[in-house]
Amino acid sequence: MMIRRKAIRLSGSAAIAVSLTLAPSSLGFSIALTFAANAVGDGSLSPLESQTSQKLSIPPDSPRWNLEGQAKAVEYQGRKCLFLDGGAATLKDFEIRDGVIDVDVATPATRGFFGIQFRIANDVNGEWVYLREHKSGLPDAMQYTPVLNTGLNWQIYNGPGFTGAVDIPKDVWFRLRLEIAGAQAKFYVKDMDKPALVMNDLKSGIQRGQVALAVLTGATYFSNFEIRTTPDAAWERHLPPMPAGTLTKWNISPSYDALQRNLGVRSRHRKARTSNGRRWRRSRLVSWSFTAIARLRIRGSRFKATFPSAWSLSRESKCYMREPASIPTATR
Numbered sequence: 001m002m003i004r005r006k007a008i009r010l011s012g013s014a015a016i017a018v019s020l021t022l023a024p025s026s027l028g029f030s031i032a033l034t035f036a037a038n039a040v041g042d043g044s045l046s047p048l049e050s051q052t053s054q055k056l057s058i059p060p061d062s063p064r065w066n067l068e069g070q071a072k073a074v075e076y077q078g079r080k081c082l083f084l085d086g087g088a089a090t091l092k093d094f095e096i097r098d099g100v101i102d103v104d105v106a107t108p109a110t111r112g113f114f115g116i117q118f119r120i121a122n123d124v125n126g127e128w129v130y131l132r133e134h135k136s137g138l139p140d141a142m143q144y145t146p147v148l149n150t151g152l153n154w155q156i157y158n159g160p161g162f163t164g165a166v167d168i169p170k171d172v173w174f175r176l177r178l179e180i181a182g183a184q185a186k187f188y189v190k191d192m193d194k195p196a197l198v199m200n201d202l203k204s205g206i207q208r209g210q211v212a213l214a215v216l217t218g219a220t221y222f223s224n225f226e227i228r229t230t231p232d233a234a235w236e237r238h239l240p241p242m243p244a245g246t247l248t249k250w251n252i253s254p255s256y257d258a259l260q261r262n263l264g265v266r267s268r269h270r271k272a273r274t275s276n277g278r279r280w281r282r283s284r285l286v287s288w289s290f291t292a293i294a295r296l297r298i299r300g301s302r303f304k305a306t307f308p309s310a311w312s313l314s315r316e317s318k319c320y321m322r323e324p325a326s327i328p329t330a331t332r
Helices: 047-052 266-271
Strands: 029-034 055-057 065-076 079-091 099-106 113-121 125-131 142-148 174-181 184-189 197-199 210-229 249-252 281-284 304-306 308-310 329-331
Touching: 079 113, 099 113, 113 142, 113 174, 125 184, 125 197, 125 210, 142 184, 142 197
Parallel strands: 029 210
Antiparallel strands: 029 079, 055 210, 065 079, 079 210, 099 174, 099 210, 113 125, 113 210, 125 142, 174 184, 184 197, 249 281, 249 308, 304 329
């Protein structure tokens, strides 16, 4: 099932790098959530109060939740909770830069994707860390991905700082905690003393935004939701070293309908650099020798092709490309 939130599209999308095309994938799971006893009345705080309060405990039936898809307040294992199954619950009138998010979760599902979206901005960008029941104990049981123009990018962001192994309990309550500080975050699963995943460099670049609980598929429940802000930490990116000889600057073409154009004809996309007033955009590699084109392009309903071409000289390699790459990248 594909769930679409206005803030962030919850379907898997192709993560595109220069000269790299990866197939899209759909993720899903259902989650039920339980929230803490109402420590702030019915949770209906004003936007000003929501920003200045040290700590908020939001009950599952609070009007502060914007529920989308299969999402509702229910009872599960004796707790009042939020249930999500291909849905999301976004906290209204609240934005966070740095802070701590705590929530209990239980899921009877054998397969699913559930977690916390944070710093959701401009309706299309943010960060997402989530668990996958069917991968319990495996190296990719939990994943972090930046969300760029609605696209998930887990295909190219993986390994240390992005994925990790953890045992995911089935059908019992356990605690999740997310600590956000500057350009870093820590994700705790069950053990609140040792982080299960350390996100050493958050990739979206967004410094403030909304918070949501999100599930692609697989019934899951959350309870005792609490969120508190903390003083802003210094914003320090931890980028990996760039390999010598890397071409770091690129021209990126406009997006074209891949099903309507002859993508193998170079002369067409050479002319497209200035045709119809649609200009190529410059992009700079910042890490890992690739550019995530999703940063520059919003997903559409059809396959789109984008052409990269280098415009910078590599001093180490003493070579450069004047023409667009012969193999286009594609998004959907």
